[in-house]
Amino acid sequence: MNRKDAFFNHITEGNTNKGDFITLGSAMLDGETVKNAFVNVPLKTMNRHGLIAGATGTGKTKTLQVLAENLSNKGIPVLLMDIKGDLSGLAQPSPGHPKIDERHNLIGLPFEAKAFPVEILTLSEQDGVRLRATVSEFGPVLLSRILDLSEVQSGIVAVIFKYCDDNKLPLLDLKDFKKILQFATQEGKKEFEEAYGRISTSSTGAILRKVVELEQQGADLFFGETSFEVDDLLRVDKDGRGYINIIRLTDIQDRPKLFSTFMLSLLAEIYSTFPEQGDSDRPELIMFIDEAHLIFNEASKALLNQIESIVKLIRSKGVGLYFVTQNPTDVPEAVLSQLGLKVQHALRAFTAKDRKAIKLTAQNYPDTDYYETAEILTALGTGEALVSALNEKGRPTPLAATMMRAPMSRMDILTDTELKSLLSDSKLVKKYNETIDRESAYELLNKKIKIAEAAEAKEKAKEEREALKKSESKSRTTTRRRSSTMNPVVKVLTSATFIRSVFGILNKVMKK
Template identity: 85%
Template sequence: MGKKDTFLKHINEGNTMKGDFISMGAAMLNGETIPGAHVKIPLKTMNRHGLIAGATGTGKTKTLQVLAENLSDKGVPVLLMDIKGDLSGLAQPSEGHLKIEERHDKIGIPFEAKAFPVEILTLSEQDGVRLRATVSEFGPVLLSRILDLSETQSGVVAVIFQYCDHNHYPILDLKDFKKILQYATQEGKKEFDEAYGRISTASTGAILRKVVALEQQGADLFFGETSFDTQDLLRIDEDGRGYINILRLTDIQDRPKLFSTFMLSLLAEIYSTFPEQGDSDRPELVIFIDEAHLIFNEASKALLNQIESIVKLIRSKGVGLYFVTQNPTDVPEAVLGQLGLKIQHALRAFTAKDRKAIKLTAQNYPDSEYYNTTEILTSLGTGEALVSALDEKGRPTPLAATMMRAPMSRMDILTDSELKALFLNSRLVKKYNTTVDRESAYEMLNKKIAEAEAEEAQEKVRQEQEKLKKAETKKRSTRSSTRMNPIVKVLTSATFVRSVFGILSKVLKK
């Protein structure tokens, strides 16, 4: 048996699957595609998370597109975080190309062009389904971690939330949260001191500054109502295909704090609301996080710990997380160790640091008698990648340098008119794009302060009136006591006056 035959047997034995799977392409040996050596990923293990990595221009986005398409075809909904803005083409079929036909002839998979059910989401003022969440939904722990607060400051946030819960003050947006922070050390200081102990103005001031910094990244648009229901990510169209939800993030590349805030809140909401999935044959939802380094580079230690915890736990809910980035070293070691599927496109070795990173990357893959992993990482062409997945029993499949299949949808963005048509037909746009600003903590506290000020003013008026009344009473009392004086009474009596005037009259006559 020749080396090719041995290699084909090696690949196919590792890819024996009883359940449903996604075919990613065909394995290559010495740069040549081996017909029949199809590289497959079991649908059952797609909730075990994954990594798509590689240098710019090596095909990461197209690999992401292929995975999303095939998951949708299998009835699995998908959420894509599109930072570069090049994934909306999933809503239109591929125009096809001679090179695509040639690629698929080598792979041995027929090429089919098709469009997919797509929903465009947004965190900002861009067109799309507006995603929002209330501050109350975050809760004190998650909000404190996002703001990177100290233990003392986190305690203040916990007190704020407890006070609002007890008094039924909804904290819907950052305006509400800032108002209650100010109230705790100003108008409501006495009330808070009596109920919770003294709250330092230094602590509330530090928290306010961090809230303002978050607002400057656009968080005021994200916090509020109507809150997005994560169940709307799980929609299936009339043909049984999962919706591909594309979150457009092209205008927040320079605002990673907002990106990580949204992502963490979404994952926390999914974990708290989705039921336990158990040992299912397919995932409930698959999330792809493009440019993942933006999250990890800007995250505090507390935030990283939170992300790591969610990555470990959320797969029990049937949710798969896939991080897309240039280099595996962009992802923390604790997270990287949780990723079952690894698709590694080519890396470039321009510097000593690059060469060191390539050696570290090679160590993340199973040993193979057919590849020198370190060397092949720098020689892969565009649309080629090293693939290592988990089989249905959770064991790593054989490492395969793979010629990846092409996307079935358009490998370009939608036109403005196509996007407009998509929004007009969206049921979720109608549901979420009406801004709601109901009475909440901000309005309630302003009302309470106004009522307190009015009462205080009325009390001052009452006290002034009381003073005037007392003064008048005293004046009347003085006049009355004067009239009652016997000497004054005699001197002012009519008899005395007549007598005096009689004497004066006689004197004058003499």
């Protein structure tokens, strides 16, 4: 048996799957595509998370697109983070191209142009289904971690939430949270101290500054109602295909705090609401996090620990997380070690640091007799990648340099007209895009303050009236005394001369 036949058997035997699977492309040997040496990923292990990495322009986004399309075809919903704004084309079929036909002939797969059910979501003022969550839904622990608070400050946040629960004050948006922070050390200071102990003004001031920082990145648009229900990510169309939910994030690349806040809240909500699935034959939802470094580079240690915990635990809920980034080192090792599927596009070695990073990356892949992994990482062309997955028994499949299949949908964005048409047909736009600002902590506390101020003013007015009455009574007494003193008749009658005269006359009369 020659080397090529041995390689073919090595790949196909290692990629044989009894259950359902996705075909990414065909394996390559010595720079040539081996036709029909398909590289498959079983659906059963796609909730084990994954990584798509590679230098700019090597085909990461197209790989993401291929995976999303094929998952949708299998009836599995997908959530995509569209940082660059080039994924909306999934809603339209590919126009085709001779190079696509050539690529698929080499792979041994027929090419089919197809559009997919797409829902456009947004965190900002861009067009799309508005994603929101309330402050109450975050809870004190998650909110404290997002704000990167100290232990003392986190304790104050916990007290704030307890007070709001005890007094039925809904915390819906950031203005509610800011108002209760101010109330705790001003108008409601005495009430808080009696029930929960003293709250430091300097601590609430520090928390308030963190909230303002979050607001400046656009979080005031995210916090509020109507809250997005994560079950709406699990929809399928009338043909049984899973919806591809695309979150437009082109305008928040310079607001990583908002991005990481949203991601953490979404993962926490999914983990708390999705039922345990265990080892099922297919995932419930697959999430692709593009430009993953935006989460990890700006995350605090507490936030990273939270993300790492969720990554480890969320698999049991049937959810797979796929990080898309330029270099695997953008993802923390604790997360990287949890990943089952790795699709590594070409890396570029322009510096000594780059070469060192490539050697480290090569060590993350299974050993193989057919490749020098570190060398092939720099020799891969556009649309080619090293692939290592897990088979149905959880063992790594043979490492394969792979000619990736082309997307079936358009590899470009939707036009404005196409986007408007898509949104006009959306049921979720009608459900979530109405802004609701119902009575919550902000309004209720303002009412409470006004009532207290009115009562205080009434009491003050009463005291002033009583003081005025006392003053008037005293004044009348003083006036009477003064007028008596000033009356000339009284003055004469009470004078010493008059009295002596009267007593003198009386004495004379008595002597007679």
